[in-house]
Amino acid sequence: MIERALELVRGLVGTERTQGVARQVGAAALLGELDLEPGAEGVSDDELIARLGAVIEATPRTATRRFWNQLFGGRDEAALVGDIVASALNSSMYTYKVAGPHALIERVLTDRMAGAVGFADGEGLFAPGGSISNMCALVVARDRVRPEIAGGGSGGDRLGVYTSELCHYSIEKNAALLGIGRESVRRIATDERGRMVPSVLEQAIVEDTARGVVATMVVATAGTTVLGAFDPIEEIAEIAHKHGAWVHVDGAFGASVCLSPTKRELMRGAERADSVSWCAHKMMGTGLSCSVLLVREKGLLTKSFAQDASYLFQSGEDEYDFGTRSIQCGRRNDALKLWCAWVKQGDTGYAARIDRLFELAGVCVRMIEDDPDLVLKKQPESVNVCFTVRGASSDAVCERLLEEGLAVVGYALVDGEKVVRVPFVNPSMTEEDIATLLGDIKLVAGELRAG
Amino acid sequence: MIERALELVRGLVGTERTQGVARQVGAAALLGELDLEPGAEGVSDDELIARLGAVIEATPRTATRRFWNQLFGGRDEAALVGDIVASALNSSMYTYKVAGPHALIERVLTDRMAGAVGFADGEGLFAPGGSISNMCALVVARDRVRPEIAGGGSGGDRLGVYTSELCHYSIEKNAALLGIGRESVRRIATDERGRMVPSVLEQAIVEDTARGVVATMVVATAGTTVLGAFDPIEEIAEIAHKHGAWVHVDGAFGASVCLSPTKRELMRGAERADSVSWCAHKMMGTGLSCSVLLVREKGLLTKSFAQDASYLFQSGEDEYDFGTRSIQCGRRNDALKLWCAWVKQGDTGYAARIDRLFELAGVCVRMIEDDPDLVLKKQPESVNVCFTVRGASSDAVCERLLEEGLAVVGYALVDGEKVVRVPFVNPSMTEEDIATLLGDIKLVAGELRAG
Numbered sequence: 067m068i069e070r071a072l073e074l075v076r077g078l079v080g081t082e083r084t085q086g087v088a089r090q091v092g093a094a095a096l097l098g099e100l101d102l103e104p105g106a107e108g109v110s111d112d113e114l115i116a117r118l119g120a121v122i123e124a125t126p127r128t129a130t131r132r133f134w135n136q137l138f139g140g141r142d143e144a145a146l147v148g149d150i151v152a153s154a155l156n157s158s159m160y161t162y163k164v165a166g167p168h169a170l171i172e173r174v175l176t177d178r179m180a181g182a183v184g185f186a187d188g189e190g191l192f193a194p195g196g197s198i199s200n201m202c203a204l205v206v207a208r209d210r211v212r213p214e215i216a217g218g219g220s221g222g223d224r225l226g227v228y229t230s231e232l233c234h235y236s237i238e239k240n241a242a243l244l245g246i247g248r249e250s251v252r253r254i255a256t257d258e259r260g261r262m263v264p265s266v267l268e269q270a271i272v273e274d275t276a277r278g279v280v281a282t283m284v285v286a287t288a289g290t291t292v293l294g295a296f297d298p299i300e301e302i303a304e305i306a307h308k309h310g311a312w313v314h315v316d317g318a319f320g321a322s323v324c325l326s327p328t329k330r331e332l333m334r335g336a337e338r339a340d341s342v343s344w345c346a347h348k349m350m351g352t353g354l355s356c357s358v359l360l361v362r363e364k365g366l367l368t369k370s371f372a373q374d375a376s377y378l379f380q381s382g383e384d385e386y387d388f389g390t391r392s393i394q395c396g397r398r399n400d401a402l403k404l405w406c407a408w409v410k411q412g413d414t415g416y417a418a419r420i421d422r423l424f425e426l427a428g429v430c431v432r433m434i435e436d437d438p439d440l441v442l443k444k445q446p447e448s449v450n451v452c453f454t455v456r457g458a459s460s461d462a463v464c465e466r467l468l469e470e471g472l473a474v475v476g477y478a479l480v481d482g483e484k485v486v487r488v489p490f491v492n493p494s495m496t497e498e499d500i501a502t503l504l505g506d507i508k509l510v511a512g513e514l515r516a517g
Numbered sequence: 518m519i520e521r522a523l524e525l526v527r528g529l530v531g532t533e534r535t536q537g538v539a540r541q542v543g544a545a546a547l548l549g550e551l552d553l554e555p556g557a558e559g560v561s562d563d564e565l566i567a568r569l570g571a572v573i574e575a576t577p578r579t580a581t582r583r584f585w586n587q588l589f590g591g592r593d594e595a596a597l598v599g600d601i602v603a604s605a606l607n608s609s610m611y612t613y614k615v616a617g618p619h620a621l622i623e624r625v626l627t628d629r630m631a632g633a634v635g636f637a638d639g640e641g642l643f644a645p646g647g648s649i650s651n652m653c654a655l656v657v658a659r660d661r662v663r664p665e666i667a668g669g670g671s672g673g674d675r676l677g678v679y680t681s682e683l684c685h686y687s688i689e690k691n692a693a694l695l696g697i698g699r700e701s702v703r704r705i706a707t708d709e710r711g712r713m714v715p716s717v718l719e720q721a722i723v724e725d726t727a728r729g730v731v732a733t734m735v736v737a738t739a740g741t742t743v744l745g746a747f748d749p750i751e752e753i754a755e756i757a758h759k760h761g762a763w764v765h766v767d768g769a770f771g772a773s774v775c776l777s778p779t780k781r782e783l784m785r786g787a788e789r790a791d792s793v794s795w796c797a798h799k800m801m802g803t804g805l806s807c808s809v810l811l812v813r814e815k816g817l818l819t820k821s822f823a824q825d826a827s828y829l830f831q832s833g834e835d836e837y838d839f840g841t842r843s844i845q846c847g848r849r850n851d852a853l854k855l856w857c858a859w860v861k862q863g864d865t866g867y868a869a870r871i872d873r874l875f876e877l878a879g880v881c882v883r884m885i886e887d888d889p890d891l892v893l894k895k896q897p898e899s900v901n902v903c904f905t906v907r908g909a910s911s912d913a914v915c916e917r918l919l920e921e922g923l924a925v926v927g928y929a930l931v932d933g934e935k936v937v938r939v940p941f942v943n944p945s946m947t948e949e950d951i952a953t954l955l956g957d958i959k960l961v962a963g964e965l966r967a968g
Binding site for chain 1: 521539543544548560568573576578587598599616620646666673676692701837847850864915
């Protein structure tokens with residue numbers, strides 16, 4: 067049966083560049099079309115492959131040149147190779163005894179990434195996604211200001227978390243989950259480019275401290291979800307540290323710019339932060355998920371996440387028994403896909419990839435500026451291009467594009483106005499692909515205006 | 518390049534039954550042997566495949582008949598097919614817009630599993646591993662007794678969590694992470710079979726309540742890590758509910774017995790619980806990770822995990838926008854592998870699989886009982902067999918087996934004594950494989966005795 071599956075994968079990899087996204091069908095209709103319930107009795111290999119084929123047929127294609135919806139997309143073939151091999155090996159990353167060379171690979175990659183952000187003596191670990199990486203950072207920061215909470219529970223202190231008003235939603239969500247509370251998160255105003263204003267941050271911390279709040283963590287966002295803006299990390303770190311707060315850089319989207327000598331400047335000051343989240347499944351092109359939490363100081367992850375389990379940790383290679391520094395116990399091997407991609411293209415390949423993404427965003431901006439029907443909302447801070455279409459609302463345009471199977475692309479609010487957001491995370495996109503997208507957008511906008 | 522990777526996978530799938538586990542090399546030596554650092558420049562496809570091949574060669578094989586170390590192992594081929602296809606499709610499970618049929622599949626499976634534990638109107642969601650599933654359950658339980666914490670933070674109330682002294686380590690760890698505190702976890706005594714004693718539980722809750730502790734959650738373990746014991750869920754649920762506490766069943770290991778009409782009895786009373794964790798990557802044979810958290814009451818996950826994100830949730834299919842009920846944002850597709858396995862073998866196939874695992878454990882018990890050199894520690898409660906070897910310590914035996922590449926198997930403490938723990942989670946194991954393992958154990962014990 068594995069041969070048949072490999073055939074399916076081969077088909078996907080070979081054809082996606084030339085395919086449209088899947089036709090969009092509502093959930094109720096799709097449920098009626100597909101045969102999804104496992105039966106009382108099993109089925110033949112042929113039957114399984116047929117049913118799986120129908121599912122594949124109905125799946126939105128995230129690697130086509132018409133997928134512009136998320137902060138991920140495209141297909142790095144070396145990464146796919148690594149992920150498929152990881153599935154076949156089915157290692158669990160908690161101990162060296164079981165993970166063997168994959169624990170070493172995880173270490174090589176997190177050391178490399180720690181070095182790229184400027185943590186010379188740092189450490190890191192893979193976690194399932196940027197939200198959980200951010201959550202783990204908040205645990206470490208809390209344990210630093212109030213080490214007694216992990217043992218005795220919260221004593222009811224008010225802990226303050228400071229973040230940009232344009233931060234990812236995981237920041238408030240994590241504060242709620244951890245019992246710190248959503249209301250303990252202060253959203254700091256941003257400037258016209260979407261970057262946190264340091265003076266407003268400092269004022270907020272000073273006010274709160276006077277009220278007895280313990281300034282616990284300041285989150286600088288490197289690559290906001292909609293605008294792709296980078297907070298001024300250096301200024302933020304200086305203020306935060308002056309007031310005793312942990313500095314976390316949410317670089318889930320943007321930390322990859324550290325790989326480009328020309329773009330690294332956006333992360334200036336990252337080496338002064340205490341922790342950084344970084345998702346390789348966004349700009350670095352691996353499959354989901356491939357996220358890393360980096361901390362500047364070795365040993366901090368173990369301090370917050372260690373737990374005795376003599377039945378598990380028995381390799382005598384404590385340094386590589388990563389279960390003691392993870393929020394997880396059993397853990398999928400997310401490292402091998404990134405390793406394959408990195409070995410294949412090298413540092414220079416990754417630098418070129420990042421530069422190419424910025425270049426494509428620039429091409430898109432010029433096309434928009436040259437087109438009387440399109441209005442650029444702002445000059446992009448990095449690789450996200452936000453714009454509106456004259457005489458048509460952005461949400462209606464995006465929905466119509468999806469209905470007609472022309473493109474998957476999302477809208478978002480910028481300064482109270484709905485805009486089309488096009489992120490550049492897939493370097494296989496070409497100028498022609500951009501022209502096609504913008505052409506299709508104008509086409510459906512015309513249809514919408516015509517009623 | 519994908520062709521070459523498929524060749525590697527084909528090699529793994531075709532040969533593992535007949536292979537030994539990888540030779541065991543210390544981390545320092547392995548680091549010296551392998552070429553793991555990505556270079557400044559990229560490499561050819563040939564070079565990447567060669568380096569990947571060397572990594573595969575050095576990886577402990579979790580699907581061989583000599584891997585007995587964890588609560589996972591073996592190779593369900595249909596599940597591997599599903600996981601490989603999931604990697605190639607690279608869907609993110611947060612919205613119907615992007616996940617399409619995979620959101621429907623996730624729903625079909627979680628509904629099926631909720632039905633199997635007896636939650637007629639429940640819901641569920643995949644989470645990356647049993648530890649995080651357990652953590653999410655604790656968040657939901659806390660939000661029920663103290664809904665104000667998510668907003669305003671902990672007010673310093675002491676929340677009580679009650680669990681078996683043999684519980685998984687994630688219970689205390691999660692209490693620490695969430696700010697409830699390790700010390701808020703009371704470990705309840707177990708009987709000689711490893712099952713929580715209900716009367717001791719009730720006494721603890723009564724004492725704590727008198728001290729002002731809010732009884733928040735009682736965790737019943739279904740399948741303890743070492744003994745595979747099942748707490749008496751029905752009695753525990755009755756006591757917990759009488760005192761207003763949430764009942765969570767940590768069935769990460771054991772909930773799969775619900776699939777067998779003859780073994781389901783071990784989970785008696787599960788339908789009265791409020792939530793259940795269930796890992797399909799253990800007894801159900803999928804790759805890591807494939808974990809589900811089920812709650813008895815629809816809507817509870819959304820209540821604890823929803824967060825606004827207008828740039829993301831725009832499909833108009835709210836019921837399938839699972840990002841609003843997950844701790845994660847971007848999320849790998851862990852459902853497809855389980856779906857493939859379940860469709861392939863059907864309910865009856867899964868029932869037979871579970872029964873076979875128990876049968877194999879029984880075979881192992883009889884071989885041990887018939888052997889004067891081996892001493893059964895306890896009659897197994899489910900599929901874990903724990904025993905000692907006369908005249909040799911269990912940890913030395915396990916380490917020696919690993920050094921000689923004969924088997925990967927772990928030791929654990931039972932009533933203060935180190936035992937060899939052999940879990941039966943891989944139905945491809947045969948009586949001959951068990952005889953080989955026990956023979957090798959006696960062999961290395963002999964070598965150890967001879968010094």
